[in-house]
Amino acid sequence: EFIKACGAQVVIGLGGGSSMDVAKMSAAMTANPGTVADYWGVDRLPRRGLPVIAIPTTAGTSSEISPAAVFIDPETQAKRGVNTSLLLPAVAILDPELTLGLPPHLTAFTGMDALTHAIEAYTSPRASLLTDGTAERGIRLIGEFLRRAYARGQDLEARTGMLAGCFFAGMALAEVNVGAVHGLAQALGGCFRVGHGLANALFLPYVMAFNRIACREKYARVASLLGEPVEGLSLDDASEMGVEAVRRLTQDLGIPQHLREIGVPRELLDAVAKSCIETQQRVLLNNARSVTLEQARAILEEAW
Numbered sequence: 226e227f228i229k230a231c232g233a234q235v236v237i238g239l240g241g242g243s244s245m246d247v248a249k250m251s252a253a254m255t256a257n258p259g260t261v262a263d264y265w266g267v268d269r270l271p272r273r274g275l276p277v278i279a280i281p282t283t284a285g286t287s288s289e290i291s292p293a294a295v296f297i298d299p300e301t302q303a304k305r306g307v308n309t310s311l312l313l314p315a316v317a318i319l320d321p322e323l324t325l326g327l328p329p330h331l332t333a334f335t336g337m338d339a340l341t342h343a344i345e346a347y348t349s350p351r352a353s354l355l356t357d358g359t360a361e362r363g364i365r366l367i368g369e370f371l372r373r374a375y376a377r378g379q380d381l382e383a384r385t386g387m388l389a390g391c392f393f394a395g396m397a398l399a400e401v402n403v404g405a406v407h408g409l410a411q412a413l414g415g416c417f418r419v420g421h422g423l424a425n426a427l428f429l430p431y432v433m434a435f436n437r438i439a440c441r442e443k444y445a446r447v448a449s450l451l452g453e454p455v456e457g458l459s460l461d462d463a464s465e466m467g468v469e470a471v472r473r474l475t476q477d478l479g480i481p482q483h484l485r486e487i488g489v490p491r492e493l494l495d496a497v498a499k500s501c502i503e504t505q506q507r508v509l510l511n512n513a514r515s516v517t518l519e520q521a522r523a524i525l526e527e528a529w
């Protein structure tokens with residue numbers, strides 16, 4: 226209503242993923258009736274709204290180049306998305322200087338979100354030669370620069386590398402979508418208040434260990450992209466090295482390694498597993514390995 230009242234011709238989204246998602250959705254609502262809740266799901270928004278200029282101040286969500294906007298559904302408290310190419314920003318401005326002030330823990334959480342996008346897209350059954358190229362470039366850049374950006378926020382080269390890595394990860398994400406890490410993170414987010422990046426970072430090594438038998442070649446490549454010496458190793462050992470490289474990265478970044486460390490009660494795990502299977506099928510179908518309710522519960526138990 227405010228955007229309409231002031232006669233705006235463009236909406237600028239400046240900030241992290243949530244800020245940009247609000248800008249994208251508000252701009253869209255200027256041309257569509259009803260409320261956001263009328264458009265949950267894929268391709269349900271009929272008309273394009275005002276153009277959006279998206280300017281990220283984190284290197285993580287890739288909302289600036291994504292066709293999705295994610296919100297908490299006030300009715301169910303679950304995270305839900307509006308997905309349509311009509312939400313794509315008209316312009317994305319990637320300026321690393323705007324990310325210099327991001328504190329270390331948010332640098333870690335958002336950077337791990339970007340790495341999760343790249344790895345989940347890379348190992349998705351929908352991956353293609355095109356998305357493999359962008360995902361690999363994203364994984365390599367994030368592996369090269371995330372520790373540095375975390376260790377010294379003013380490192381402009383590292384911040385530039387992270388924005389570029391996030392951009393490539395987002396290109397793969399937009400084509401392929403994410404998998405079980407995001408499925409579990411979104412389900413957990415609906416039952417327990419935890420940030421998207423932290424939840425993904427915590428789940429990523431556990432889901433990778435679970436997925437490994439489905440994508441050993443790709444995980445061996447992940448190890449190599451993250452700088453591990455895989456030459457001469459068996460596929461089994463090299464793929465395990467990929468999982469371990471990601472786990473070590475999360476440890477270096479001070480990411481909590483267990484759900485109990487962030488206060489998730491063990492009694493909640495059944496509900497999270499159930500919600501994951503019931504509400505996250507769209508991303509679970511994209512996961513490298515099929516996930517049953519029992520398996521989701523087992524991954525959560527491991528992570529707890």
Ligand SMILES: [Fe+2]
Nearest residue numbers: 286338342421
């Ligand atoms: Fe994400």
